[in-house]
Each structure stands twice: as C-alpha cells, then as structure tokens.
Amino acid sequence: MTTLEIAARVDAKGLSCPMPIVKTAQAMKGLASGQLLEVLATDPGSTKDLEAWSKSTGNPLVESSVEGAVFRFVLQKK
Amino acid sequence: MDDPLSIVIFSGSDDRLTAASVFAAGAAALGRPVRILLQYWGLEAFRADRAGRGSGLSEDASEAGAAALTAAIASGQVNWAETFRMSKELGEVEIHACAQSMEILKLQPGDLDPIVDGVEGIAGFLGAAGSGQVLFV
Numbered sequence: 712m713t714t715l716e717i718a719a720r721v722d723a724k725g726l727s728c729p730m731p732i733v734k735t736a737q738a739m740k741g742l743a744s745g746q747l748l749e750v751l752a753t754d755p756g757s758t759k760d761l762e763a764w765s766k767s768t769g770n771p772l773v774e775s776s777v778e779g780a781v782f783r784f785v786l787q788k789k
Numbered sequence: 790m791d792d793p794l795s796i797v798i799f800s801g802s803d804d805r806l807t808a809a810s811v812f813a814a815g816a817a818a819l820g821r822p823v824r825i826l827l828q829y830w831g832l833e834a835f836r837a838d839r840a841g842r843g844s845g846l847s848e849d850a851s852e853a854g855a856a857a858l859t860a861a862i863a864s865g866q867v868n869w870a871e872t873f874r875m876s877k878e879l880g881e882v883e884i885h886a887c888a889q890s891m892e893i894l895k896l897q898p899g900d901l902d903p904i905v906d907g908v909e910g911i912a913g914f915l916g917a918a919g920s921g922q923v924l925f926v
Contacts, residue, residue, distance in 0.1 A: 736820075768820050
C-alpha cells in the first residue's frame with residue numbers, strides 16, 4: 712500500500728484487453744505532472760500491458776502488486 | 790515510439806473487425822499513430838446503415854467460440870465500432886476508405902459512418918505507412 716496521495720483511480724476490473732491501458736491512457740490525460748493514478752484490473756495480461764504502456768509513454772510505474780485476483784498499479788504522470 | 794501502425798481491414802466479419810479494433814485501441818493508448826485503410830467487405834461494414842454491425846463471423850470461428858462471441862456482441866460486451874470510436878478520441882487514429890473499393894462498390898463518402906475520415910488511394914496509404922508495420926485483417 713502506498714502512502715503517497717492518489718489523484719485519480721481507474722477501476723478496470725472485469726474488463727478485458729485492451730481496456731485497462733485504454734482507460735489508463737484516458738485517465739492520465741486529466742492529470743498534472745507528478746500526480747499519481749491508481750489502476751485496478753483483473754485482466755491476466757494487465758501486468759505486462761501496464762509495464763509496456765509505462766515504458767512506451769514514459770509515465771513511471773511506481774507500484775505493481777496483486778491481491779487475490781486483482782492487480783493494482785500506481786503510475787505517475789511524467 | 791512514433792512509428793505508425795497501419796492496418797488494412799479487408800474483412801467485414803465481426804470477429805476480425807474486433808481483433809483489428811483491439812490493435813487500434815492498444816496502439817492509440819501507447820501514443821502510436823494508427824492509420825486504417827478500409828477495403829471491400831471491411832469498407833461495407835463501415836456503411837452508415839450498418840450501424841457498426843459486420844457480416845457475421847469469419848470462417849475461422851469454431852462452433853463453441855462463435856456462440857460465445859455472438860453472445861458477447863449481443864450483450865454489448867464486445868462492440869468493435871465503439872472501440873474504434875474510443876481509439877479516435879484517445880489518440881491519433883485515422884480511418885480512410887480505399888478509393889478503388891468505393892468505386893467498385895458504388896459507395897459515396899456520405900454513405901459511410903462519420904467515424905471514417907475520408908477516401909484514400911493506395912499510394913497515400915503506403916506513403917504514410919513508411920517503414921512502419923502494416924497489418925492485413
């Protein structure tokens with residue numbers, strides 16, 4: 712669990728590829744540089760997808776964890 | 790990563806259109822420009838009077854798979870037209886109709902869904918694709 716303040720959340724649970732990264736990209740547009748976005752997903756490909764999205768777009772993935780069937784990511788707007 | 794992803798959509802079947810829409814949305818989310826050229830049955834599926842419905846499933850579909858996908862489409866869980874629309878809102882996604890297909894199928898720009906940006910020739914499409922990847926669906 713992070714102690715940093717989350718500015719926005721995306722609940723992509725139950726959504727299949729490519730919706731977790733589509734929703735992430737949409738939500739990130741509304742954030743200011745340095746703000747944090749939390750993404751929750753159940754899509755089994757989402758860990759690799761969020762890593763690739765972070766690498767391609769340059770927005771750092773600061774946390775990646777899994778609790779049960781739910782993947783949780785925290786990304787920082789570059 | 791600025792290499793455009795170019796997709797030729799030839800098929801008008803809902804499963805292939807869905808697969809193409811996933812590529813478009815994924816590339817748009819990654820910030821990659823996407824250019825789509827609609828040919829023949831893919832072009833027909835983008836007619837305004839089709840309202841985003843293709844012509845069933847491709848011959849690749851298995852019996853059980855076809856039932857599952859048909860149910861997902863009927864329930865709205867899968868909607869390729871909506872996924873293309875979302876891709877266009879998200880990033881730089883252009884959809885063009887192949888000029889030759891328009892002529893053969895006797896279609897006018899006004900016959901197409903507004904999601905289609907215009908008509909393009911093959912040289913224009915390949916020129917814009919440059920050395921980027923081209924997918925044929």
